[in-house]
Amino acid sequence: MDSPSDLFDDSSPQIRSFTPGLSSADLPGVHTAPAFRAPGFPLIHHLLQPGGGPRRIGGILTANLTTQRHMESRSLEEEVTVGHIEQGMERAEERMIVAEDDLTEVKRKCSDTVLMAEWSQDVMKVKRMKLECRQKDKEVEEGGKRREGRRREREELKEQLEAARERLQALQEKVWKAFGEKSEKEEKKRKCLNENGCDGDGEGDEEMAEDEEDVPGEMYDEEDIDTAEMEKESFSLLSVSHFDNFHKRKEQLHKDRERRIDKGRDGDMEGIMEGSRLWLECGGLTRGDWDGGTEDEDDEGGQKFAQALKLELGSAVARVIDRVLRLYTEMTDHSSPPAAISFHPSDRGHDGGKEREGWMGLLTRGRVEEPMKEKEDGDREQQLKKFKNGGSLPPGPLRCSEQSDLPMPLAVHRSPDTRKTFPLLGPPLSTNLSSSHPSLPLHHPSLTRPTPLAHTPLLPPASQPKETSSSTSFHQTSSSSSSSSSSFPAPPPPPPPPLPLPLLHYSMQQLFSRSLHHPQLPHLAPSRKDYLSSDPFLEFSSHASFPPLPFLGHLDPSLTRHGVRERERGVRGDGSIRGGGGMDGGELYLTAGGISFLSEGLSPCHLKKAKLMFFYTRYPSSNTLKTYFPDVKFNRCVTSQMIKWFSNFREFFYIQMERFARQAVRDALTRDGATRLGRESQLRVSRDTELYRILNMHYNKSNVYQVGAVPERFIEVAEVALREFYSAIWTGRDSDPCWKKGIYKIICKLDSPLPDAFRMPGCPVG
DNA sequence: CATGGCCCTG
DNA sequence: CAGGGCCATG
Numbered sequence: 001m002d003s004p005s006d007l008f009d010d011s012s013p014q015i016r017s018f019t020p021g022l023s024s025a026d027l028p029g030v031h032t033a034p035a036f037r038a039p040g041f042p043l044i045h046h047l048l049q050p051g052g053g054p055r056r057i058g059g060i061l062t063a064n065l066t067t068q069r070h071m072e073s074r075s076l077e078e079e080v081t082v083g084h085i086e087q088g089m090e091r092a093e094e095r096m097i098v099a100e101d102d103l104t105e106v107k108r109k110c111s112d113t114v115l116m117a118e119w120s121q122d123v124m125k126v127k128r129m130k131l132e133c134r135q136k137d138k139e140v141e142e143g144g145k146r147r148e149g150r151r152r153e154r155e156e157l158k159e160q161l162e163a164a165r166e167r168l169q170a171l172q173e174k175v176w177k178a179f180g181e182k183s184e185k186e187e188k189k190r191k192c193l194n195e196n197g198c199d200g201d202g203e204g205d206e207e208m209a210e211d212e213e214d215v216p217g218e219m220y221d222e223e224d225i226d227t228a229e230m231e232k233e234s235f236s237l238l239s240v241s242h243f244d245n246f247h248k249r250k251e252q253l254h255k256d257r258e259r260r261i262d263k264g265r266d267g268d269m270e271g272i273m274e275g276s277r278l279w280l281e282c283g284g285l286t287r288g289d290w291d292g293g294t295e296d297e298d299d300e301g302g303q304k305f306a307q308a309l310k311l312e313l314g315s316a317v318a319r320v321i322d323r324v325l326r327l328y329t330e331m332t333d334h335s336s337p338p339a340a341i342s343f344h345p346s347d348r349g350h351d352g353g354k355e356r357e358g359w360m361g362l363l364t365r366g367r368v369e370e371p372m373k374e375k376e377d378g379d380r381e382q383q384l385k386k387f388k389n390g391g392s393l394p395p396g397p398l399r400c401s402e403q404s405d406l407p408m409p410l411a412v413h414r415s416p417d418t419r420k421t422f423p424l425l426g427p428p429l430s431t432n433l434s435s436s437h438p439s440l441p442l443h444h445p446s447l448t449r450p451t452p453l454a455h456t457p458l459l460p461p462a463s464q465p466k467e468t469s470s471s472t473s474f475h476q477t478s479s480s481s482s483s484s485s486s487s488f489p490a491p492p493p494p495p496p497p498p499l500p501l502p503l504l505h506y507s508m509q510q511l512f513s514r515s516l517h518h519p520q521l522p523h524l525a526p527s528r529k530d531y532l533s534s535d536p537f538l539e540f541s542s543h544a545s546f547p548p549l550p551f552l553g554h555l556d557p558s559l560t561r562h563g564v565r566e567r568e569r570g571v572r573g574d575g576s577i578r579g580g581g582g583m584d585g586g587e588l589y590l591t592a593g594g595i596s597f598l599s600e601g602l603s604p605c606h607l608k609k610a611k612l613m614f615f616y617t618r619y620p621s622s623n624t625l626k627t628y629f630p631d632v633k634f635n636r637c638v639t640s641q642m643i644k645w646f647s648n649f650r651e652f653f654y655i656q657m658e659r660f661a662r663q664a665v666r667d668a669l670t671r672d673g674a675t676r677l678g679r680e681s682q683l684r685v686s687r688d689t690e691l692y693r694i695l696n697m698h699y700n701k702s703n704v705y706q707v708g709a710v711p712e713r714f715i716e717v718a719e720v721a722l723r724e725f726y727s728a729i730w731t732g733r734d735s736d737p738c739w740k741k742g743i744y745k746i747i748c749k750l751d752s753p754l755p756d757a758f759r760m761p762g763c764p765v766g
Numbered sequence: 767c768a769t770g771g772c773c774c775t776g
Numbered sequence: 777c778a779g780g781g782c783c784a785t786g
Contacts, residue, residue, distance in 0.1 A: 607778090622768080640769085641779080647770060648778065698777090744771085 602641055606632060610642060611699040613758055614649045615714040617751040628754055631761030652698055654721070654740065660691045661725030668730075683726055685719040692718070717750045 606629060613620065613628065625642050626634050632642075664683060685691050687710075695718060696703075696710060724743040733739045 619770090636768090643769065644779065647772090650770090651772080652777080740771090 602632065602638060606642070607645060608701075609758065610645050611649065611701075613754055614646065614653075614699050615711050616754045616758075618646070618650055618653065618717070619748040619751055620646055620754075624754070628758045629761070630759060649699065650744075653695065653718070654725075654743075656691060656694055657718070657721040657725045657743075658729075658740075661722055661729050664722075664726050665729045683719065683723050685715050685722055687715065691722065711752065713750075713752045717747060720750065721747050 609629070617624065620628075622634075622639050622643060625639065626632075629642070632638060661683075685695075692710075692715065695714075700710060721743060724746055728734055728739055728743065
């Protein structure tokens with residue numbers, strides 16, 4: 001039960017426990033309300049400073065008592081969600097289990113079985129307590145007598161907290177009995193020396209110092225990191241010996257510290273985040289604890305573990321309390337239902353962390369996609385609901401109305417009072433595809449027009465597409481028509497298709513993000529699934545070999561969220577350790593702060609993705625690129641490189657067009673008898689032509705899109721280009737030095753909106 | 767200054 | 777075929 005692998009299982013329930021009820025439609029105000037706590041509210045972060053606990057034996061006790069006082073002074077009159085406390089307790093328990101594991105390791109060295117047994121017993125007790133708590137929660141929730149129930153809840157919770165605290169203290173004592181051969185003071189002195197700035201007994205000073213560096217600035221951040229760290233920690237527990245692990249951590253610690261020193265004091269938030277990260281990074285070990293050298297590991301290992309343990313316990317309890325408090329403050333701030341507030345990363349869409357980060361991202365980079373996406377979901381769902389209920393809008397293609405309703409998908413971070421918006425409907429470029437080219441059938445799924453037009457000949461003057469041609473090149477593929485609602489919540493009851501499983505191997509990133517816990521993504525909100533039903537990419541997903549593209553980007557914005565965070569922090573190459581080298585070329589980055597998915601540079605993966613994107617857009621704006629490469633840290637260089645990519649793509653494209661056009665002209669000239677027919681056939685770009693083969697080879701080398709999956713639209717565009725080239729050459733316009741410009745102009749208007757799936761960070765498997 | 771196109775190179 | 781350099785354009 002308490003095997004290390006259970007840690008994962010143990011932690012997943014709490015992820016699930018709150019997410020399902022969190023569909024944004026149910027909580028209209030959630031994503032609008034600033035969920036992060038009101039600025040200036042002190043909470044008890046100062047109690048949470050990690051150094052405080054381990055450095056003095058009474059640390060935790062002090063913290064707890066202070067916390068208690070704090071709680072009582074606030075009197076906690078507002079309702080408190082049992083669930084959150086439970087969550088906190090679970091986490092505390094997790095921590096304890098981790099600690100327990102550590103202890104097991106130590107135990108093996110110290111062979112103190114008795115203590116171990118006691119410890120296990122205690123842990124079990126806590127567990128049991130937790131279970132009871134959970135049961136009570138359910139009872140209480142179902143009871144419906146909110147008011148009384150809450151009051152009682154609070155009482156019970158308080159009691160339980162007390163009990164937990166006491167238990168933790170007891171545990172502490174036991175641990176210290178076992179490992180505290182050295183006196184606390186000695187330990188402290190030693191550490192002070194290591195820290196080289198502390199005047200022996202100055203607890204206050206120490207606390208202050210710790211406050212500056214290690215206090216988690218935002219619980220949300222801490223939580224996020226915490227989870228990641230837990231995972232990492234647990235992971236490492238499985239594979240690496242503790243001491244190895246600790247040494248690694250130590251190294252990272254050093255790096256971290258260096259970086260922090262480098263960065264100096266600019267950016268309080270960064271510092272804070274770093275601090276909390278640092279803390280968690282070393283699994284609760286205080287900085288400097290491991291500076292002592294490596295020889296006497298076994299000797300001091302016990303002590304250190306005890307310290308780590310103590311820290312873990314202390315922080316866990318403190319966190320629980322802080323959670324409660326935070327919850328309390330939030331309850332007073334907004335009247336949203338308790339369930340709406342969750343501190344688990346998995347609902348980051350509705351928690352303050354996400355929101356904050358979104359905003360931070362906004363502030364720092366002006367990127368709005370990430371925060372928007374969250375809202376989009378809600379909006380989509382709302383809209384869906386609206387359709388179901390009111391049915392005021394006609395089902396089916398609604399792009400025009402949408403667009404009128406939605407001025408600029410990505411332009412502005414809309415104010416919280418979200419109107420119905422559908423930013424996902426398409427990238428900004430979609431406007432290019434207005435009916436300014438009436439002669440060109442706009443076949444792209446998301447380019448549906450108010451009235452379905454019959455297919456019009458591609459080439460205005462000379463050539464009419466023949467039946468065969470239209471059957472191959474122009475046939476409205478079932479997919480394109482069926483997904484005509486591509487970027488829109490489709491007709492009223494769209495049965496959410498089953499989530500494609502292969503999703504997971506789209507990129508290792510997913511594996512590492514949350515799939516670790518639940519590969520099946522059971523917490524998917526329905527609104528998210530709607531993407532699947534309405535996304536043109538379904539077309540491709542249905543192909544066996546097409547790994548269902550990156551819906552996870554939406555499903556699990558934590559990826560991009562990490563990206564935002566890293567972005568905020570301005571991670572440099574030196575700060576990140578390139579990890580997961582063999583992972584499909586993905587952008588898995590191990591930074592000091594955890595796994596990050598933000599790529600500093602561009603990988604072959606990105607190139608592949610860009611090529612696939614070329615099927616849709618030949619002239620992506622830099623904004624589009626930024627939108628659809630959320631895992632790329634865009635700087636001038638990267639941006640221009642990517643632009644350059646597309647420039648190269650175009651170049652190749654046009655070269656081929658010209659080549660084939662010239663060939664066609666030659667053919668036409670040589671076999672003038674069959675001119676007409678020959679020319680017609682030459683100017684086709686159906687899927688069985690050489691030109692198509694070449695293009696596909698180039699942009700879809702690994703056949704991520706199976707044959708036939710390449711967007712029809714692209715073939716049309718290619719055909720247009722080919723014919724333009726042909727006619728230009730035929731009429732001798734190519735003598736003009738810039739004869740291609742006109743063609744470019746035409747082609748650039750034929751860009752299609754990119755499927756939402758491309759928003760996913762990562763790499764298309766192919 | 768950003769961007770795109772073209773030419774050229776390795 | 778990716779990318780660098782150069783130039784034109786806006």
